[in-house]
Amino acid sequence: IELKHISKTFPTADGVFQALDDINLTIRDGDIFGIVGMSGAGKSTLVRCINLLETPTSGQVLVDGLVDGGGTGPLDMCQMTPTQLRQARRSISMIFQQFNLLMQRPCLKNICFPMEIAGVPKAQAVKRARELLEVVELQDKEKAYPAQLSGGQKQRVAIAGVLAMEPELIIMDEATAMLDPSGRAEVLATVRKLNREKGMTVVWITHFMEEAAIADRLIVMNDGSVALEGTPRQVFSRVNEIKALGLDVPPMAELAQTLRERGLPLPEGILTVSDMVKELKNVLCPSK
Numbered sequence: 001i002e003l004k005h006i007s008k009t010f011p012t013a014d015g016v017f018q019a020l021d022d023i024n025l026t027i028r029d030g031d032i033f034g035i036v037g038m039s040g041a042g043k044s045t046l047v048r049c050i051n052l053l054e055t056p057t058s059g060q061v062l063v064d065g066l067v068d069g070g071g072t073g074p075l076d077m078c079q080m081t082p083t084q085l086r087q088a089r090r091s092i093s094m095i096f097q098q099f100n101l102l103m104q105r106p107c108l109k110n111i112c113f114p115m116e117i118a119g120v121p122k123a124q125a126v127k128r129a130r131e132l133l134e135v136v137e138l139q140d141k142e143k144a145y146p147a148q149l150s151g152g153q154k155q156r157v158a159i160a161g162v163l164a165m166e167p168e169l170i171i172m173d174e175a176t177a178m179l180d181p182s183g184r185a186e187v188l189a190t191v192r193k194l195n196r197e198k199g200m201t202v203v204w205i206t207h208f209m210e211e212a213a214i215a216d217r218l219i220v221m222n223d224g225s226v227a228l229e230g231t232p233r234q235v236f237s238r239v240n241e242i243k244a245l246g247l248d249v250p251p252m253a254e255l256a257q258t259l260r261e262r263g264l265p266l267p268e269g270i271l272t273v274s275d276m277v278k279e280l281k282n283v284l285c286p287s288k
Contacts, residue, residue: 001027001050001169002074006059008045008224019045020056021224027169027217029064032195032202034215034232038246041221043205047171050203051092052077052085063088093167095175099154101146101161107133108142111161118165125164132160135198136190152183156190163194169201170194176206188214209236209250213271220245233269252276 008020020042027033027050035043048054050061061077077088101110111129112122120128133139136156146154155175162170172191176184188211194200206212213232220228220235222245228235236242236249239257243249249257256270256279266279 001064002060002062003050004060004062006046006049006056006061008042008049008054009057019224020049023059023224023226025219025226025229027201027203029168029201030195030199031216032191032204032214034212034218035203035205035221036207036209036212036218036247037221037227042224043221044173045224046221047094047173047203047205050171051089051094052080053094063091090165091168092171093162093165093169094171094173095155095158095162097174097177099146099151099158101154101157103146106143106145107138107149107157107160110146110157111164114161115164128164129160132163135163135194136160150183151179152186155179155183155187159187159190159194169203171203171205173205174207176208176211184208184211209248213250220247232271236271237268 003023003025006020006023007018009016009018011017023046035046037043045054049056052061056078059078062074063077064074075084075088077085080088102113105113108126108129111132112125115125115128116122130139130142133142136159138153138156138160141149141153141157146157149157159170170191176187179187191202191204192214195202204211204215212218213236215232218228218230218232218235219226220242227245228238228241236253239249239253248254250271252270252272252275256266256268256276260266265283270276270279
């Protein structure tokens with residue numbers, strides 16, 4: 001997906017509010033693409049422009065593989081007809097903070113529901129739903145109702161329901177915000193598994209910096225613009241700039257910064273405990 005010069009304004013009593021200002025970025029096929037920023041930075045507006053839940057005021061949203069009738073190249077989603085847009089949205093699904101499950105249906109039937117709407121035969125839908133329960137490692141919850149599940153399990157069922165329609169890209173809009181640490185870990189593991197084993201492209205909006213660290217590419221948004229962009233190691237090595245934007249950094253990145261300020265020659269880009277252990281061994285116990 002390529003966003004070219006995307007801007008979005010909303011009318012206000014005093015004029016207009018600039019939610020997005022000339023955004024240019026590329027989301028590569030098969031990547032986990034992370035987006036972080038303070039509340040109001042424009043994260044959700046940006047991803048809603050990707051699948052045209054919000055129509056950009058200006059700019060283009062180009063999706064590889066969506067080709068016009070003449071076969072001459074990618075089709076700009078902003079220029080699609082309503083029919084074309086409905087078809088394109090089948091390839092781009094969103095998962096929100098809320099689990100959006102039908103409380104009166106058990107897990108299996110929740111996953112079947114989007115396939116029922118699409119006219120998939122019942123036997124085929126049930127077979128596919130059971131396969132997806134295995135993908136999200138909840139095959140033992142087939143007959144359980146949402147009220148009987150933990151938050152992490154509910155979100156994993158929601159992910160399975162989205163996968164039922166075989167999208168090429170999933171947008172996770174603060175999908176772990178309402179979960180406890182255990183639930184967040186469950187959802188994170190599921191997303192990483194889908195990305196690794198299925199090649200699923202994921203756009204991951206989060207305010208948990210340790211979650212953002214799993215991304216292949218990462219942007220930091222501020223006031224509707226992209227303030228920082230790069231790999232997580234590149235972005236989180238700029239600790240002072242991130243803090244100036246009102247954000248935290250992964251705990252190990254902050255510890256590494258503190259140790260460097262106190263004279264320990266640690267490299268940039270330390271994000272995890274294993275990174276820290278490795279680099280401390282290199283510094284404190286160099287091989288002879």
